[in-house]
Amino acid sequence: MHGPFVKDGLEILSEKLKSGAIGRRSFVQGAALLLGTSALGLRGTMAQAAEGELVFVNWGGDAGAAYDAAYGAPFQAETGIVVKQDGSGPLEGAIQAQFESGNPAWDIVDADPFSAEALGKKGMMEPIDYAVVDRAKMREGFGWDYAASSYFYSYIIAYDKNAYGDNPPQSMADFFDVEKFPGKRSMYKWGAGMWEAALLADGVAPDQLYPIDLERAHAKIAAIKDHVVTFWGGGSESQSVLLNGEASMALVWSTRARLIEQDSGGDITFTWNQGLIAPGAMAVVKGNPGGAANAMKFIASAQDPERQLVMFKMLGQGPANPAADALLPPEEARFNPVDPANAAVQVALDMGWYETNYGPALDAYLALVSA
Known part of the structure; x- marks a missing residue:
């Protein structure tokens, strides 16, 4: 992973x-x-x-x-x-x-x-x-x-400040709310952290994320799939899709969020809130x-x-x-x-769940995002 x-x-x-x-x-x-x-x-x-x-x-x-x-x-x-x-x-x-x-x-x-x-x-x-x-x-x-x-490292929300002004996204619910926060999205191709993000957005409490309800998580992702411009597989892709304006919001690795902020002169920034620690x-x-x-x-x-x-x-x-x-x-x-x-404002991925479930969960996720 x-x-x-x-x-x-x-x-x-x-x-x-x-x-x-x-x-x-x-x-x-x-x-x-x-x-x-x-x-x-x-x-x-x-x-x-x-x-x-x-x-x-x-x-x-x-x-x-x-x-x-x-x-x-x-x-x-x-x-x-x-x-x-x-x-x-x-x-x-x-x-x-x-x-x-x-x-x-x-x-x-x-x-x-x-x-x-x-x-x-x-x-x-x-x-x-x-x-x-x-x-x-x-x-x-x-x-x-x-x-x-x-x-x-963490999976966190990076976003274009110019697109959202004084009302920036601050939660996974905001990331998945394309009406309140319009614009294209980008998400991680290999599933990790995306299930948790979807469930947090759907109202699941952080201490109730596991065992992951894959059907619920995938339904939440499917609901915004038309707004996801790309499911990135590498950090440089997640960076470029924000810097070139293809997406106004993305779930990215914390290391790339720092570079995106620097390279954009601060126009694109990030929040740790509801990040997923790996x-x-x-x-x-x-x-x-x-x-x-x-x-x-x-x-x-x-x-x-x-x-x-x-x-x-x-x-x-x-x-x-x-x-x-x-x-x-x-x-x-x-x-x-x-x-x-x-x-303090993030959630750690549960390694016990990944040990048992990652393989079949990833297969189901890839079938969803590639359909």
């Missing part, structure tokens, strides 16, 4: 580097050793760990360099253990194939928590060792049996070559709030450790999806 989001973060990072918004020195946080410590696997190649090393599997592109700067290089400095970056993409099926091979090459994966939980219950993932990984360095409710939260996580493949103990030490080291802020600055990921919140100045905290003020 979060693979497209992470890949979009890499696209944003690449754009920043190309435009000069950040320099390579800033990118690696002054770590001049970056290319010498783990250049292997930075561009989507398969990494193979040697003895005393770990392989961290991410979503490719510049993710390897970002993860190395934030987590890999500091961990090597502390422990002497090299963390190689593998950008081949930790899809649930790929993780399962690693385990079933009987000789996995992967150690740690950037996984959907619900995927890690499903695989863990089948004996394919190592349980998180909370004697090593610190629950106190997690946001409440975001530590699972087989996955440890490592970042957050977590990313680190998980460990059962029987990993580097050993569960070293993998847990790596996850624990990645809980450092300063290191998580590197990922926030590079990829826009909200930090998993709440101690990071106080380290952000107000102008940056405004864009943090899990800043206390922002999180």
